[in-house]
Amino acid sequence: MTRESEMLGMLEANGIAWSLHEHEAVFTVEESARLHAEIAGAHTKNLFLKDAGGQFWVVTAPHDVSIDLKALPAAIGSKKVSFGKAEAMEELLGVVPGSVTPLAAFNDTAQAVTFVVDHRLADADTVNVHPLRNTATLGLSGADLQAFLRLTGHEPVVTELPARV
Numbered sequence: 444m445t446r447e448s449e450m451l452g453m454l455e456a457n458g459i460a461w462s463l464h465e466h467e468a469v470f471t472v473e474e475s476a477r478l479h480a481e482i483a484g485a486h487t488k489n490l491f492l493k494d495a496g497g498q499f500w501v502v503t504a505p506h507d508v509s510i511d512l513k514a515l516p517a518a519i520g521s522k523k524v525s526f527g528k529a530e531a532m533e534e535l536l537g538v539v540p541g542s543v544t545p546l547a548a549f550n551d552t553a554q555a556v557t558f559v560v561d562h563r564l565a566d567a568d569t570v571n572v573h574p575l576r577n578t579a580t581l582g583l584s585g586a587d588l589q590a591f592l593r594l595t596g597h598e599p600v601v602t603e604l605p606a607r608v
Contacts, residue, residue: 446537447575450549454583457594461583468578470541472506475580479506484569484582489543491532495522499535499556503545503572504604505563514605519559537575544573545588546581548595558592559600565589 454461464482469475472488479486486506493499498521504510515524529540536543537550545558564570567585574581583591592599 446550450546450575453549453594454591457590459583459587459591461581463574464580466579468541470577475506478580482571482580482582484571485564485567486571487564489545489572491527491543492524493527493531494524499527499531500524500559501543501545501547501556502559502604503564504561508561508604509607511605511607518602518605519600542573542575542577544575545592546572546574548592548597551595551597554596557600558597559602560585560588561604562601565601
């Protein structure tokens with residue numbers, strides 16, 4: 444059984460509704476734009492970050508928001524942030540670049556990563572994220588995404604993410 448199938452089983456076992464759409468690999472928000480018309484709901488971008496204190500973060504934002512990384516620490520309660528290294532992402536979250544997702548909380552059994560969800564997504568009827576791989580999109584409600592994070596032992600930080608102007 445794969446980690447993805449175990450994660451999907453966890454969603455089902457906890458009454459979390461989801462839909463899965465298979466597609467070609469997408470590595471960037473730009474590449475995924477063609478899927479937006481085919482897959483209803485809010486589409487996301489996910490950033491794997493590390494702050495100056497050594498804390499790791501996954502920040503999930505609407506796909507069309509450009510996040511102000513200088514203002515982000517004040518919004519999420521961290522120190523200065525930079526992009527985390529691919530090796531740390533794979534070690535902590537079990538995913539590779541291009542597949543970052545809040546669902547990777549399932550693999551973070553050490554509770555080493557803090558997950559941040561933009562408030563617009565937290566309230567969305569459908570939020571689309573990768574299911575641990577970038578060859579599919581999984582849709583679930585914002586409320587269920589938060590419930591999933593809590594089930595994995597991660598209390599989500601829900602906030603208004605600062606946009607770059």
